Amino acid sequence: MLIGVTREIKPQEFRVGLTPESVAELVHHGHRVLVQTQAGAGIGAQDQDYQAAGAELAADAATVFARGELIVKVKEPQAAERAWLRPGQVLFTYLHLAPDPEQARDLLASGAVCIAYETVTDAQGGLPLLRPMSQVAGRLSVQAGAWALQAGNGGRGLLLGGVPGVAPARVLILGGGVVGFNAAQMAVGLQADLTILDRAPAVLERLANHFGASARVLFSSRAVLQAQVAAADLVIGAVLIPGAATPRLVSRAQLATMNPGAVLVDVAIDQGGCFETSRPTTHAQPTYVVDGIVHYCVANMPGAVPRTSAYALNHATLPAVLALADQGWRRALADDPHLRAGLNCCAGRVTHPAVAAALGYDLTPAQTLLGEG
Numbered sequence: 001m002l003i004g005v006t007r008e009i010k011p012q013e014f015r016v017g018l019t020p021e022s023v024a025e026l027v028h029h030g031h032r033v034l035v036q037t038q039a040g041a042g043i044g045a046q047d048q049d050y051q052a053a054g055a056e057l058a059a060d061a062a063t064v065f066a067r068g069e070l071i072v073k074v075k076e077p078q079a080a081e082r083a084w085l086r087p088g089q090v091l092f093t094y095l096h097l098a099p100d101p102e103q104a105r106d107l108l109a110s111g112a113v114c115i116a117y118e119t120v121t122d123a124q125g126g127l128p129l130l131r132p133m134s135q136v137a138g139r140l141s142v143q144a145g146a147w148a149l150q151a152g153n154g155g156r157g158l159l160l161g162g163v164p165g166v167a168p169a170r171v172l173i174l175g176g177g178v179v180g181f182n183a184a185q186m187a188v189g190l191q192a193d194l195t196i197l198d199r200a201p202a203v204l205e206r207l208a209n210h211f212g213a214s215a216r217v218l219f220s221s222r223a224v225l226q227a228q229v230a231a232a233d234l235v236i237g238a239v240l241i242p243g244a245a246t247p248r249l250v251s252r253a254q255l256a257t258m259n260p261g262a263v264l265v266d267v268a269i270d271q272g273g274c275f276e277t278s279r280p281t282t283h284a285q286p287t288y289v290v291d292g293i294v295h296y297c298v299a300n301m302p303g304a305v306p307r308t309s310a311y312a313l314n315h316a317t318l319p320a321v322l323a324l325a326d327q328g329w330r331r332a333l334a335d336d337p338h339l340r341a342g343l344n345c346c347a348g349r350v351t352h353p354a355v356a357a358a359l360g361y362d363l364t365p366a367q368t369l370l371g372e373g
């Protein structure tokens with residue numbers, strides 16, 4: 001199979017879909033890989049590194065899309081890239097379609113086979129291709145929040161861990177999944193005053209057992225949520241519903257209860273965000289202020305550390321890329337229900353229930369399409 005890799009064009013996105021090491025594995029399996037020149041520059045991978053791994057080079061993305069049977073990316077295709085997709089071509093990347101009806105319309109119109117990293121599952125009910133970026137984003141969220149709390153960046157002028165005689169900043173994490181857990185590890189390490197909210201009893205027990213006296217772990221009732229938001233200096237939104245739009249947990253009215261200069265970091269912004277006042281920002285302009293509260297809503301947070309992120313992502317995605325290339329997408333998806341869960345749209349039809357519900361499309365189960373033709 002001919003696998004294509006392009007340079008990411010989303011603003012301030014420096015990750016790459018395949019590292020040279022991943023390319024070498026694919027070539028070893030008998031596949032051809034076509035890489036756009038400078039695609040890996042953001043992680044320090046030069047064109048000659050890809051050539052040494054066995055890749056061919058293409059001067060532009062249009063050539064890669066025109067020739068590639070399987071396109072492996074990091075972020076959702078931008079409008080110009082979506083115009084190059086064709087029926088039967090396989091796109092494997094993060095999509096986050098629920099809050100993005102324009103992208104969904106274009107992907108459906110293309111007739112391409114669109115498989116989303118973020119909805120691929122595993123036998124334990126996890127999201128293995130989202131997990132590494134959730135780990136990165138969770139850890140970065142505390143760094144970003146600490147930066148935004150500095151007075152020069154619009155914040156309250158607080159040091160997360162305080163100093164002897166001065167109280168630490170109060171950090172609230174909404175959600176105890178992979179993002180929340182990794183954010184909590186960082187917050188504890190920086191000696192912040194930490195509270196974590198969740199609603200799942202098993203998650204609450206796991207967090208309480210892990211962090212002990214280093215964090216307050218509370219059930220997220222409406223009353224508890226309101227009280228904790230009002231008291232927090234930094235709130236990290238770490239809620240995820242696979243494939244679906246994120247629920248809005250903090251309203252604009254609640255901002256008035258917070259201290260001026262407090263910070264909201266919305267890690268869920270890719271799925272629409274969990275604060276009513278959230279809107280996507282970029283690494284170039286990461287924050288804005290609403291009612292005196294600083295919002296950090298960068299939609300590709302792991303892109304700030306592209307080398308760490310790209311290698312972590314490749315370690316998770318490479319087995320799936322190999323399956324798609326070795327077996328073809330129909331056989332790979334038919335044989336593996338967890339990879340099949342990643343199919344969001346195919347041949348002009350929506351195949352993921354959460355995406356269909358969020359965007360108002362009729363659902364065509366993936367198995368139905370796999371049984372056709």
